[in-house]
Amino acid sequence: WDGAVKLWDTSTDPPSEGGELGKHEEIVRSVAFSPDSRWLASGDEAGVIRLWDLQSKDLSGPTLRHPDDVAPPRSAYESRLVSTLEFSSDSRRLLSTDGIGRVVVWSVPSGEIIQEWQFPGWVWAARWSPDESLIATGNANGTVYLLTAPGAE
Numbered sequence: 001w002d003g004a005v006k007l008w009d010t011s012t013d014p015p016s017e018g019g020e021l022g023k024h025e026e027i028v029r030s031v032a033f034s035p036d037s038r039w040l041a042s043g044d045e046a047g048v049i050r051l052w053d054l055q056s057k058d059l060s061g062p063t064l065r066h067p068d069d070v071a072p073p074r075s076a077y078e079s080r081l082v083s084t085l086e087f088s089s090d091s092r093r094l095l096s097t098d099g100i101g102r103v104v105v106w107s108v109p110s111g112e113i114i115q116e117w118q119f120p121g122w123v124w125a126a127r128w129s130p131d132e133s134l135i136a137t138g139n140a141n142g143t144v145y146l147l148t149a150p151g152a153e
Contacts, residue, residue, distance in 0.1 A: 001027055002023070003023045003024035003025060003026060003027060003028060003044065004020050004022075004023050004024075004028075005020065005021045005022055005023065005024070005028060005031075005040070005042045005050070005052065006018070006019065006020045006021065007019055007021065021040070021052050022050065022052070024042065024044040024046075024048060024050065025044070025046065025048070026044040026045040026046040026048070027044060027045045028042050028043070028044050029043060029044060029045055029081050029082055029083065030042070030043040030082050030083060030084060030085045031043070031085065032085040032086055032087055032094075033087075034087040034091035034108070035087060035089055035090075035091050036090075036091040037054065037055075038053065038054055038055040038091060039051055039052065039053060039054065039087065039091060039108060039109070040052040040054055041085045041087070041094055042085075043081075043082025043083075043085050043096060044081075044082060045079070045080070045081045045082075046080055046081075047065065047066060047080030047081070047082060047098055048063060048064070048065055048082075049063070049064035049065070049082055049085065049094070049096060049106070050062075050063050050064075051063075051064065051094075051108060051109060051111070053109065062109060062110070062111035063111070064094075064096075064106055064111045066080075066102065066104065066113075066116075067113075079098070079099030079100065079122070080098050080099060080100055081098060081099045082096055082097070082098055083097050083098060083099065083122070083123065083124055083125065084096060084097040084123070084124075084125050084126045084127075086126070086127060086128060087108070088128060088132055089128075089132060091108060092107070092108055093105050093106065093107065093108060093114060093150075094106040094108050095126055095127075095128060095135065096126075097123035097124070097125065097126045097137065098122075098123065099122045099123075100122075101118055101119035101120055101121055101122065101123055101139075102116055102117070102118055102119075102123065103116065103117045103119070103123055103126050103135065103137055103147065104116040105135075105149070105150050114150045115150040117147055119137070119139055119145070120141070121139060121140040121141055122139070122140035123137050123138070123139050123140070124138045124139065124140060125137070125138040126138070128149065129149075132149055133148070133149055134146050134147065134148065134149055135147040135148075135149050
């Protein structure tokens, strides 16, 4: 609730806090480790995604924010809350979804948007297909969409 991103040592009983990586200004709602264990991504209620480079110990990784997020939400029903974070198998792309209907594929570590889709309502979840040629989304209206992933033929 305090926006802190912490690592814990689970080899001790009880687990001990391994240290705070940093903080978001809002509540953290989603996290994901990259398959190569180099990156930790965390997403908050304001739509901010932080990338933490665990390999280099440079914990000031890029902050990903959609360029349209400079204005406040249009209504009380609109939320930029990051509901999904998932890395591609090569750890070079990050998939995110949010409460205003965006599905975004980000470049890691540059933080640039590779591709995005806009839906009319909340996108609760998204996942890469095993071969990463498709992205499946679960939308608030009960619809599942299959999207052609960037780079897929």
